[in-house]
Amino acid sequence: MGTLSRLARRLADLVGAHRAALQPAVCGPGIAKLGATPLDGLPSVGLARLRGTHLKYFAPSTVEEAVGLLAQPNTKVFAGATDVIPQIRAGRPEPDALVDLKKIDRLIAVQCTDAKWIIGAATPTARLTANAEFSAEFPGLAEAAGLIGSDQVQSRSSLGGNLCNASPAADSVPAMIVNGARVVIATANGGTRSVAVQDVPTGPGRTSLAPGEFVVEIEVDRAPARTADAYLRMIPRTEMDIAVVGVGVRVTLDESGKVTDALVALGAVAPTVVRVPAAEAALIGSTLDDAALAVAAAAASAACNPIDDKRGTIAYRTHVAGVLTRRAAVIAGQRAAEKNGASR
Amino acid sequence: MSRIQVSCTVNGDPVDFLCDADGSLLNSLRDELGLTGVKEGCGTGDCGACSILLDGELNCSCLIFAPEAEGTTITTVEGLANGDHLTPLQQCFLEGAALQCGICTPGVLVAATSLLNHNPNPTETEIRYALAGNLCRCTGYDKIVRAVREAAAQIRETSA
Ligand SMILES: Cc1cc2nc3c(=O)[nH]c(=O)nc-3n(C[C@H](O)[C@H](O)[C@H](O)COP(=O)(O)OP(=O)(O)OC[C@H]3O[C@@H](n4cnc5c(N)ncnc54)[C@H](O)[C@@H]3O)c2cc1C
Ligand code: FES
Ligand code: FES
Numbered sequence: 001m002g003t004l005s006r007l008a009r010r011l012a013d014l015v016g017a018h019r020a021a022l023q024p025a026v027c028g029p030g031i032a033k034l035g036a037t038p039l040d041g042l043p044s045v046g047l048a049r050l051r052g053t054h055l056k057y058f059a060p061s062t063v064e065e066a067v068g069l070l071a072q073p074n075t076k077v078f079a080g081a082t083d084v085i086p087q088i089r090a091g092r093p094e095p096d097a098l099v100d101l102k103k104i105d106r107l108i109a110v111q112c113t114d115a116k117w118i119i120g121a122a123t124p125t126a127r128l129t130a131n132a133e134f135s136a137e138f139p140g141l142a143e144a145a146g147l148i149g150s151d152q153v154q155s156r157s158s159l160g161g162n163l164c165n166a167s168p169a170a171d172s173v174p175a176m177i178v179n180g181a182r183v184v185i186a187t188a189n190g191g192t193r194s195v196a197v198q199d200v201p202t203g204p205g206r207t208s209l210a211p212g213e214f215v216v217e218i219e220v221d222r223a224p225a226r227t228a229d230a231y232l233r234m235i236p237r238t239e240m241d242i243a244v245v246g247v248g249v250r251v252t253l254d255e256s257g258k259v260t261d262a263l264v265a266l267g268a269v270a271p272t273v274v275r276v277p278a279a280e281a282a283l284i285g286s287t288l289d290d291a292a293l294a295v296a297a298a299a300a301s302a303a304c305n306p307i308d309d310k311r312g313t314i315a316y317r318t319h320v321a322g323v324l325t326r327r328a329a330v331i332a333g334q335r336a337a338e339k340n341g342a343s344r
Numbered sequence: 345m346s347r348i349q350v351s352c353t354v355n356g357d358p359v360d361f362l363c364d365a366d367g368s369l370l371n372s373l374r375d376e377l378g379l380t381g382v383k384e385g386c387g388t389g390d391c392g393a394c395s396i397l398l399d400g401e402l403n404c405s406c407l408i409f410a411p412e413a414e415g416t417t418i419t420t421v422e423g424l425a426n427g428d429h430l431t432p433l434q435q436c437f438l439e440g441a442a443l444q445c446g447i448c449t450p451g452v453l454v455a456a457t458s459l460l461n462h463n464p465n466p467t468e469t470e471i472r473y474a475l476a477g478n479l480c481r482c483t484g485y486d487k488i489v490r491a492v493r494e495a496a497a498q499i500r501e502t503s504a
Contacts, residue, residue, distance in 0.1 A: 057348060057365035057411045085407050086388035088366060098365060100412060126401070150477020151455065152404040153389055239476035240390070 056097040061104060063186050063216055069099050070212045071188065077101050077214045079122035080156030082149065083165040106216060107160075110134060116222060121160025121183070121215040125172075126151070128159070138220065139335060140229030140248060140328075144175035147233060150240055160215045166201040166272075167242075173197065173273045174248030174265035175231040181220045188212030194219070203271045227252040228335030230328040233267070234320045236311070243268045244312035245320045247300070249328040251283060253336045259283050262329075264296065269304040269321050276303045279325060288333040296329060297322035352413045354379070355423030363410035370394045370405040372413070373420060381421040381450040385479065392478035395451035396420050402458035404477070421450035424457060432502075433457060433495040442491035444482035452478045456492045464500055468493065 060066040069075060076095035078084045079102060088094055101107045107122040110131050117137075119128060125145040129135055135142035148157045148171055162170045163183070181197040188210065197218070200207050209215070223229075229250040235241035246267030252260050262283035264276040278299035286292030301322035308314045347362040354377060361376040368387070373379045373396070385391035387406045394405040397419040424431050433456055436442070443449045452475060459466055459474040466474065471492050472485070480488065 055365040057409065059411070059414075080407070081409060081412075082389055082407050085368070085409070089387050094366060098409065100409070102412075149389065150392065151402050151458070151474055152392055152395055152477045153407070155398070155401045155403045156407060239473065 054096065055094055057100070058097060059100040059103045063104060063106060064190065066099055066101065066104060066214065067186055067188065067190055067212070069097070070214065072097060073211075075099060079107070079158040079161040080124065080153075081161075082153050082157045083161055083167075101160075101214065109217075112222075114222070117220045119159060119218045119220070121217055122158045124155055125157050125159065125162075126154040129154075137223050138175075138179060138229055140231040140250065140332065141172065141175040141179055141220070144171045144231035144233075144246070144248065147171045147231075159218050163197060163200055163218075164207055164209065164215060166203070166205050166207050168201075168204055168271055168273065169243040169246065169268035170201075170273075171231070171233060171243060171246055171267065173201070174246050174267045175229060176218065176220070176248075177265040177273055177275065178229055178248040178250040178263035179220050179223070180263070181218055183215045184217045184219060185209065185213050186216050192216065198265075198273065198275065201272045224252055226254070226336050226339055227261070228332050228339055230331035230335065232324045232328045232331070234312075234324060242311075245269055245306075245317050245324055247321065247324040247328045249325065249332045251288070251329065251332045251336050253333065257287055257337060259286050259288060259292075259333070264300060264325060264329075266300060266303060266321050266325070269306040269317050271305075274303055274305075276300050276325070278302070283329060288329060293326045293329060297326040300325035348411045350411055350414050352415060353417045355419060361410075365409065365411060367410040368406050369396075369408040369410045369413050372410040373405055373418075379420045379422050383447055383450055385447065385451075389477075390479070391448070391451070392455060392475075393448055393451040395454040395478065397454060397458060400461075402455055419454070421453050424453060431457070431495075432498045433460065433492065436491040436495040436498070437488075440487050440491040440494060442483060442487040448478060448480040448482075452480065452488055456488075456495070459492070460496055460499060464503075465496060466492070 058069050060069060074096040077099045101122040107120040109120040110123055110128055111118045125148055129142045129146040159172050162172045176197045182194050183197060183200060185193050187193055202208050231248045233243040233246040235243060248265045250263045254260050262280045264279040265273050267273050276299055279296040282292050282295035282299055301318045304318040304321050306314050306317040347364060349360060349362055351360045359377060361372050363372050370382055370384055373382045382405055383393035385393035389404045389407045396403055396405045399416050425434060455475055455478050468489055471489050
């Protein structure tokens with residue numbers, strides 16, 4: 001921030017503090033708790049207007065309340081804000097209101113039933129990966145979620161935000177897709193609808209959510225017997241980077257070690273995460289032998305439609321997608337075999 | 345225009361401040377509360393210089409909207425020492441010369457404190473991963489890692 005705008009900010013802060021002191025009833029803690037910041041009726045001050053302080057902040061405690069708030073145009077939900085804040089700081093146009101989803105209990109919860117896991121869309125990934133049962137049942141998804149940023153970022157970043165930010169390189173998305181994850185969406189009319197995770201992002205930064213909708217939770221069916229997933233990504237560093245290629249694989253084995261089901265999804269090689277049916281077909285019926293892995297790797301490379309940038313050329317991303325598909329399939333297969341007869 | 349009043353506990357003291365809806369907690373801590381140990385390196389979550397504990401969890405204060413702090417308990421680097429009595433970690437940083445220019449140091453200390461709170465006996469690899477969100481352009485990290493290991497050993501000894 002430039003010195004001038006810093007000065008402006010400081011001055012406007014002083015003005016704001018002074019005005020608040022004049023208007024204790026308006027700026028009292030009760031109102032702050034609700035998150036509502038009604039206009040105080042005083043003529044606005046030039047400096048303050050420069051800073052765009054019309055922006056409102058809400059922290060609803062129920063899904064219904066959040067749906068009501070989202071009826072206002074140009075209102076944006078956020079969970080961890082680890083994408084939203086860098087985007088605003090980079091100059092992306094600001095909304096008129098921000099709605100923090102983290103005060104809604106249902107959105108910050110990890111539950112397990114006999115049939116499925118239900119993950120609140122705003123749950124910090126650190127909390128999800130700390131769940132030992134979840135991580136044992138979905139090691140690949142837990143690894144993918146745990147790869148997002150630093151420990152600092154992990155305290156905030158959510159699966160809902162990773163998905164709805166709609167980056168083609170979002171780490172958790174291929175891993176969610178190979179586990180057949182669905183999202184429960186709160187709709188503008190007060191109902192809910194459920195769609196597959198892969199149907200949410202429609203292109204970089206774009207989703208199929210209608211205005212006023214948001215993701216309430218992510219559902220993943222319990223993993224069948226002898227089933228395991230793996231997620232691998234290529235980054236030029238060891239930590240703190242965005243995937244050049246990300247690959248999620250899940251396999252199910254029969255008692256003899258033959259693959260009866262396989263799912264393969266690639267991140268960062270196309271405008272959205274892509275499933276690779278040809279790679280899946282190559283793995284199904286195999287024992288994850290070299291020949292099958294080679295066909296699956298070639299199919300994964302063939303499914304790539306990547307961008308060419310300084311972080312990875314088209315040729316590099318295409319090649320690496322094949323290599324990682326092979327490796328992830330082997331890891332998933334080993335894990336599934338270790339689960340042996342155990343149902344989970 | 346109107347500003348939002350936030351009440352929270354910072355380094356053990358109840359505090360109130362006024363902020364804008366889109367203001368960062370980092371700016372409120374520095375400009376409203378005078379806690380300039382919290383540094384701004386990037387403002388986008390990459391460098392960790394703004395690290396704080398929020399309800400005991402390690403966070404970048406630049407990645408938090410100031411109104412989100414309502415009702416929370418925050419620890420900044422200013423809240424680590426007990427008066428003039430430095431923590432073993434801070435003492436080890438001094439003695440091991442684990443800092444040069446010092447701008448990253450408050451964030452590193454908070455992140456390493458969080459690590460030692462969760463894991464009293466971290467390996468070198470665990471320390472390096474735990475501090476991956478804290479960039480230091482001076483030290484080359486080795487002295488930082490050694491200071492954290494030394495502090496962990498001292499803390500284990502005194503609590504044994
Ligand atoms: C330093 C740093 C490192 C990072 N490293 C990685 C990485 O390695 N891999 C990776 O994949 N990402 C990474 N990210 C990006 C980011 O942390 C992740 O995408 C994270 O999962 C976003 O979650 P969030 O809760 O913070 O999202 P937010 O920022 O809160 O939201 C992101 C977007 O999703 C929308 N949204 C959020 N929740 C919902 C919901 N429930 N319903 C509908 N829309 C919603 C928001 O409106 C916004 O458009 C990194 C970010 C930083 C700052
Ligand atoms: S200033 Fe917050 S991470 Fe760099
Ligand atoms: S001591 Fe200078 S950045 Fe770390």
